[in-house]
Amino acid sequence: MRLFSSTGLIDRRTLLRAAGGTFLAGLAPRAARALQDTDAVFASAYYDGDGSYGIALLAEDGTVIHRYALPERGHDAVFDPRGERVVVFARRPGTFAAAIDLRKDNEPLVFHAPQGRHFYGHGCFSTDGKLLYSTDNDYDNARGVIGVHDATDGFRRIGEFFSGGIGPHDMTVLPDGRTMLIANGGLETHPDYGRTVLNVATMKPNLTFVDLEESRILSVHELAPHLHKLSIRHLAMMEDGTTWFASQNQGDIHEPLPLAGSISPDGNVRLLDLAPEDLRLMRGYVGSVAANDRTGAVVLTSPQGNTALEIDGASGAVRERVTLPDICGAADRGDGFLLSSGMGVMDGHQTQLAWDNHIVRRPWNPA
Amino acid sequence: MxxxxxxxxxxxxxxxxxxxxxxxxxxxxxxxxxxxxLVAGFIQPGFERFADDAELAAIATDELCEDPGERTLDAARAAFRASALALARVEFLRTGPLIQENRLERLLFWPDRRGIALRQVQGVIGSGDESVTDAENLPAKSVALQGFTTLEFLLFGTGSDDLASDAGHRCLFARAVARNIHAIAVELNAAWQDKDGYATLWSNPGEENPIFRxxxxxxxxxxxxxxxxxxxxxxxxxxxxxxxxxxxxxxxxxxxxxxxxxxxxxxxxxxxxxxxxxxxxxxxxxxxxxxxxxxxxxxxxxxxxxxxxxxxxxxxxxxxxxxxxxxxxxxxxxxxxxxxxxxxxxxxxxxxxxxxxxxxx
Missing domain, CATH: 1.20.120 (Four Helix Bundle (Hemerythrin (Met), subunit A))
Known part of the structure; x- marks a missing residue:
């Protein structure tokens, strides 16, 4: 029997209970064994190298437990607060999302962004699990919106609100349950021009707090003007609501600009002051960020720089540097992090799947 | 796709x-x-040619404003085309000098899905804003007003045929944009020739090199x-x-x-x-x-x-x-x-x- 911290590992029995017999019965024997032997579950989107995309459920040790096919390339995924369902979003500018109910051995339920919108690849649930939020592009109006979906009714779209900027990417709901933090990356894109950034010279990324109950923007935080080409993309929240953010430089990637920082729930922004040598390793690009409350560490990964830096969250000092080609996926695990690469490495082992940029950990202690 | x-x-x-x-x-x-x-045989000659063609476009636009007529308008338009094609040969070198100081966007604000440049240019023409007739003022203005798409509208867009008879505000605006383009082209050329510049860093990797290790x-x-x-x-x-x-x-x-x-x-x-x-x-x-x-x-x-x-x-x-x-x-x-x-x-x-x-x- 192992001990669990509030941010630690999930109880496999909870998963089995949540998953139900049919789910387990539907797994290959090896996968079923892996599930019984494991204490945690992660999810990550993948490419199988042969034209097919999917999302995999993973054990604590990174073993693939089960795979679900997706119509196209997925990006980030999110578990509901009870850990019973996982939703994966299409990579931008995709328009589908797929919900998998772990209690049932079923095909993913695929739903779509409405006309005139596409997903950016990230989302989150409301604290009660009844709503699913997605970061969307209202591309004809060059405006970021947060899509609201009814998670109790087939993820039907029931509304949307302004994200506070252009190009919302990652988002999170703070521990108070009513404040949402959105990373507006600032990049204007339109499906007519592929992934071309249409506003590099004038982009203005920000971090926006939104009150979900009153549907209003509480505050918008921009970095200093000379940092305006740092597209703030990904977030990792600590237990106290302090959220780490990570950026990608859309200008000269060789300029040593701060690529990460943290914002407290009251809006206090602190930039991470990395040594030039460490910044250089990241090549202007952080693909994923994860935080570990147990150890107070934060990991920043750069597939462009083939590097992951583990940072001490309090002091900002670099604890460890990992070199791995195309490293990107990161999730907290035990006293460290589970890391993956687009070259197929998961937790140090070569797999036959190319892992997408993110790994998400299933919440433990479901409500 | x-x-x-x-x-x-x-x-x-x-x-x-x-x-x-x-x-x-x-x-x-x-x-x-x-x-x-690559640097000596393609990149440096490419930027040198771009700077030369941009200079010719600036001179031709200058002459158009000095002596408006069909001949000078044709010459300015031809020089525009030549300099734009010289840009085509280097604009994909989006590393080092071209992506610093918004040079790329200042030269070529494109794609412009929402027609920002056209709106701004027409606004400036409509208001007769004098500040755009001095190239020195352009770098501080919107990137959409500074480069090739603006110059193209001024020389080829609606109302441009009047340039053959009228060296007014529109012509002076075009002259300033052509000079601004030339100034950026000169900077790019100099940056690629710089002995301590990007070309040298790219071709001398090493532990001390801040970019290419x-x-x-x-x-x-x-x-x-x-x-x-x-x-x-x-x-x-x-x-x-x-x-x-x-x-x-x-x-x-x-x-x-x-x-x-x-x-x-x-x-x-x-x-x-x-x-x-x-x-x-x-x-x-x-x-x-x-x-x-x-x-x-x-x-x-x-x-x-x-x-x-x-x-x-x-x-x-x-x-x-x-x-x-x-x-x-x-x-x-x-x-x-x-x-x-x-x-x-x-x-x-x-x-x-x-x-x-x-x-x-």
Whole structure:
């Protein structure tokens, strides 16, 4: 029997209970064994190298437990607060999302962004699990919106609100349950021009707090003007609501600009002051960020720089540097992090799947 | 489209052995030699020519304002076209000097999906804003007012024929923009000639080098430039031209007013071929991968033959079904060439081709 911290590992029995017999019965024997032997579950989107995309459920040790096919390339995924369902979003500018109910051995339920919108690849649930939020592009109006979906009714779209900027990417709901933090990356894109950034010279990324109950923007935080080409993309929240953010430089990637920082729930922004040598390793690009409350560490990964830096969250000092080609996926695990690469490495082992940029950990202690 | 490209990546390519054991197949000297050849034989002459042509455009616009007439207007328009085509030969070198200080956006604010430049230019013309007639004032203004799309509208857009008889505000605005373009071109040329500049950093990797630490990084830059260039041609030049739901809209093409939309693409393809040949990329491929050079040359030849058939204004291309098919085919060629440079040659030279870093998110 192992001990669990509030941010630690999930109880496999909870998963089995949540998953139900049919789910387990539907797994290959090896996968079923892996599930019984494991204490945690992660999810990550993948490419199988042969034209097919999917999302995999993973054990604590990174073993693939089960795979679900997706119509196209997925990006980030999110578990509901009870850990019973996982939703994966299409990579931008995709328009589908797929919900998998772990209690049932079923095909993913695929739903779509409405006309005139596409997903950016990230989302989150409301604290009660009844709503699913997605970061969307209202591309004809060059405006970021947060899509609201009814998670109790087939993820039907029931509304949307302004994200506070252009190009919302990652988002999170703070521990108070009513404040949402959105990373507006600032990049204007339109499906007519592929992934071309249409506003590099004038982009203005920000971090926006939104009150979900009153549907209003509480505050918008921009970095200093000379940092305006740092597209703030990904977030990792600590237990106290302090959220780490990570950026990608859309200008000269060789300029040593701060690529990460943290914002407290009251809006206090602190930039991470990395040594030039460490910044250089990241090549202007952080693909994923994860935080570990147990150890107070934060990991920043750069597939462009083939590097992951583990940072001490309090002091900002670099604890460890990992070199791995195309490293990107990161999730907290035990006293460290589970890391993956687009070259197929998961937790140090070569797999036959190319892992997408993110790994998400299933919440433990479901409500 | 992107998915199509992604399917070209085979598992074998993604997992060409444990990545950590992958090694560059060229030694440091070969890598540096390629970059030196490229800089001296393609990049520096390209920016020098761009600066020269931009100067000629500034002079021709100057003369138009001094002595308005059909002859000087024709000359200014011809000089615009020549300088825009010189830009086509270097604008894909989106590394170092061109991406610093917003130079690229100041020269070429494009795509401009919401027609910001046109709105701003018309606003300035309508208000008779005097400040835009002095090139010194332009760098501080909106990037949409400073470069080629603005100059094109002033010289070719609605009302431009009046320039033949009236050297008023519009002409002085055009003169300032042409001078501003020339000033940026001079900066670019100087930056690439600078003995302590980007060219030197790129061709002298080492521990003390702030950008290029080793040969891997040198070669990676060498190959990512053409790979991205073909993506730019496809997403920003060709696809906007293609009919949407059977509806052709030539006005979505870059430089439709001056009639050089296709010539611009042609100049870019020609320049990319020159890039490939000047750097001697076929010479640094391992022997058993030399077929890649033949594939690249085959695709360049296909593009050349296709573009020969497309040597006409975009309106004429779109009015002809066969020519539209040629455009579609060019899109496929850009995918193929992007994959050849960005994935296949990259992998053949021993660099990792990652799934996550292929097109960042």
């Amino acid at each position: 992107r998915r199509l490209v992604a399917t070209f990546i085979s598992l074998a390519m993604l997992f060409a052995g444990p990545a950590s054991s992958q090694e560059l197949t060229v030694d440091g000297e070969q890598a540096v030699r390629s970059v030196r050849l 080793n040969a891997d990084e040198v070669v990676s830059e060498l190959l990512s430039i053409p790979a991205e260039a073909f993506e730019i041609i496809r997403d920003q030049r060709l696809k906007p031209m293609l009919p949407e739901d059977g509806q052709a809209n030539p006005k979505r093409a870059l430089f439709w007013r001056s009639g050089i939309s296709l010539e611009f693409v042609d100049a870019a393809f020609e320049a990319l071929r020159s890039y490939y040949e000047t750097a001697g990329i076929s010479d640094i491929l391992p022997e058993d991968e030399s077929w890649l050079a033949r594939s690249i040359e085959f695709e360049f030849n296909n593009a050349e033959a296709t573009l020969d058939r497309l040597n006409m204004p975009v309106e004429e291309v779109l009015a002809n079904e066969e020519r539209v098919k040629d455009l579609d085919y060019l899109v496929i060629l850009t995918q193929s060439l992007q994959s050849l440079f960005g994935q296949q040659v990259t992998a053949a030279l021993g660099l990792s081709v990652g799934f996550s870093s292929l097109d960042g998110d």
